[in-house]
Every structure is written in structure tokens, then in C-alpha cells.
Amino acid sequence: MNESQAGQLFIVATPIGNLADFSARAIEVLKSVDVIAAEDTRHSKYLLQHYAIQTSTISLHEHNEQQRSDALCQRLLAGESVALISDAGTPLISDPGYRLVTTVRDAGIRVTPVPGCCALITALSASGLASDRFSFEGFLPAKSSARKQVMESLKSDARTLIFYESPRRLLAALEDAVLIFGEQRQACLARELTKLHETIETRALVDLIDWVKADDNQQRGECVLLIEGSQNEATADEQEVSRLLKILLTELPVKKAAAMVANITGGSKNEAYQLALKLQQKN
Structure with a gap:
């Protein structure tokens, strides 16, 4: 097969739950390469055994990625073929692999994607929220203060917002979302996608908070949280005023921060002052 020529790195998507979602091409590639770089070799062995894939594996995770990238690049330069897989879904999407791909591409080696499952796209497709424009924001911060700060920066974004979230922090994240986005903003919880207990x-x-509280099972498993985009998108100027105020308010009193921002942007000092008061109250 052309895809398994020597000296190629394959980025192979794996199932996110249902093993039947694995593509024939992905299986063929994993059987034909010289080595598979896996986020967790112990986790991946069950998938590989299920499809009788006997290719040797090597770990590549956030703690050893730079070292492994250099070693794998040398193997690729020597003519071997390598496949990268994560525990589930498409590698590099909130998973390791960025350093490896960058290192390999910088060395002039071909990188070939073998597409398949991706939790964020799977969730978006069935959520009922707008899919023409969206922004994937990865995992939200663990601490409430940092989480609210991230949400505040996205409050006026008109795109559908997509987050990965730990089930242990799901309820706290939803409560923070209500504070920032408002009670009536539409949101979707997509949990345990493609698995037996899938809920979307x-x-x-x-209402989503009440629904989650009423069923403890909704706070288990892998979660994707999608939040409707703002229906009143702030202008670029308004976003810049907000961004500058957030920076200056960490060091300056409200009045002085507002005056400086108005001077920088050429906007209204009073409007900057009112926004600064709101930002200060939220913090």
C-alpha cells in the first residue's frame, strides 16, 4: 500500500468508545508500520489485540514526548515507518503529538493523517447547536477563578464553544457557566460518546444543571460540553477594551485603568469605567 512506504509518520485516529468505529485503513496502517507510538501502551493493547495488530509499541506521552520525538525522527530518517495513536480519538486534539509532528515535518519527513473519530466533532454533529462556526477550547482550568476568566473572555464570541471537561468538575463548570453566560444560554452535555451509556x-x-444534579450517572465518564455562541457578538473594539481592562485592573484602580484604556483606544472614558466596574465585581 502506498501509505505504508518507508519514512512516513501516520497520525491514526482510533475509536472513542465503540471499537466498530475503527476504519479498515487505520487497521491496515497499524499492521504495516514498523512501530506504533501510543499515549499509553497498556491502554492501547486492548484495541490492538482486538484487531490482531502485532506491531511493536512504544510510549509517547506528555512527560517523554520531546525525547521520544527525537528518537522516532531518527528511525524515520533511517527508513522506518511510524504510526502515532492516542488513547482515544484523533491524536494531538488535547493529546500528545504536537512536538513529534513538528520535529518530523522540520526534518522534511512526510506526515500522513488517517482520519477517524474525534469526540468534539461527534458531539457537535448531534448537539443541535450551530455548527457553521465553532471554537474548540480544550480542557477548562481546574480552579473556578481561572475557569471563569476563560469563560469571560469567550462570553461575546458568536461561535459555538466546545470544551472537554472532567466528570469530577462538570457540575462546578456548569455553575460557573451560568454565572458568565447566563441562565438561558443553550448548552449541550455529550457524555460517553459511542458507548453503552451515551447521553447527549x-x-x-x-435546566442542564438541574438535569445533571438529578442523575449522578451524568457526572461519570468522558464529557464534552458545548455552549451556544453569543447572539449579541461584541465588536472587535469592545473586545479589545475588555481585554485591556482585565490586564490593567490587576495593577490599577478602576478609574485610572478606565482612563488609560479610553486614551489607548480612543473610546469613551465613561463606557470604559462602567465596564471596568462590572469586571471588578465579577472578580
């Missing part, structure tokens, strides 16, 4: 529920944020 879209409601107003305030």
Missing part, C-alpha cells in the same frame, strides 16, 4: 442532552444552562 441540550438545554438552557440552568
Whole structure:
């Protein structure tokens, strides 16, 4: 097969739950390469055994990626073929692999994607939220203050927002989302996608919280949280004023921060002052 020529790095998507979602091409590639770089070799062995893939594996995770990248690049330069897989889904999407791909491409080696499952796209497709424009924001911060700061920076974004979230922090994240986005902003919880207990529920944020609280099972498993984009998108100037105020308010009093921002942007000092008061109250 052309895809398994020597000296190629294959980025291979794996199932996110249902093993039947694995493509024939992905299986063929994994059987034909010289080595498979896996995020967790112990986790991946069950998938490989299921499809009788006997290719040797080597670990590549966030703690050893730079070292492994250099070693794998040398193997590729020597003519070997390598496949990269994550525990589930498409590698590099909130998973290791960026350093490896960058290192390999910088060395002039071909990188070939073998597409397949991706939790964020799977969730978006069934959520009922707008899919023409969206922004994937990865995992939200663990601490509430940092989480709210991230959400605040996205409050006026008109795109559908997509996050990965730990089930242990799901309820806290939803409560913060209500504070920032408002009770009636539509949101979707997509949990345990393609698995036996898959749930995809879209409601107003305030109702989604009640729904999650009423069933402890909704706080288990892998979660994707999608939040409807703003219907009143802030202009670029308004976003810049907000961004500058957030920076200056960490060091300056409200009045002085507002005056400086108005001077920098050429906007209204009073409007900057009112926004600064709101930002200060939220913090």
C-alpha cells in the first residue's frame, strides 16, 4: 500500500468508545508500520489485540514526548515507518503529538493523517447547536477563578464553544457557566460518546444543571460540553477594551485603568469605567 512506504509518520485516529468505529485503513496502517507510538501502551493493547495488530509499541506521552520525538525522527530518517495513536480519538486534539509532528515535518519527513473519530466533532454533529462556526477550547482550568476568566473572555464570541471537561468538575463548570453566560444560554452535555451509556442532552444552562444534579450517572465518564455562541457578538473594539481592562485592573484602580484604556483606544472614558466596574465585581 502506498501509505505504508518507508519514512512516513501516520497520525491514526482510533475509536472513542465503540471499537466498530475503527476504519479498515487505520487497521491496515497499524499492521504495516514498523512501530506504533501510543499515549499509553497498556491502554492501547486492548484495541490492538482486538484487531490482531502485532506491531511493536512504544510510549509517547506528555512527560517523554520531546525525547521520544527525537528518537522516532531518527528511525524515520533511517527508513522506518511510524504510526502515532492516542488513547482515544484523533491524536494531538488535547493529546500528545504536537512536538513529534513538528520535529518530523522540520526534518522534511512526510506526515500522513488517517482520519477517524474525534469526540468534539461527534458531539457537535448531534448537539443541535450551530455548527457553521465553532471554537474548540480544550480542557477548562481546574480552579473556578481561572475557569471563569476563560469563560469571560469567550462570553461575546458568536461561535459555538466546545470544551472537554472532567466528570469530577462538570457540575462546578456548569455553575460557573451560568454565572458568565447566563441562565438561558443553550448548552449541550455529550457524555460517553459511542458507548453503552451515551447521553447527549441540550438545554438552557440552568435546566442542564438541574438535569445533571438529578442523575449522578451524568457526572461519570468522558464529557464534552458545548455552549451556544453569543447572539449579541461584541465588536472587535469592545473586545479589545475588555481585554485591556482585565490586564490593567490587576495593577490599577478602576478609574485610572478606565482612563488609560479610553486614551489607548480612543473610546469613551465613561463606557470604559462602567465596564471596568462590572469586571471588578465579577472578580
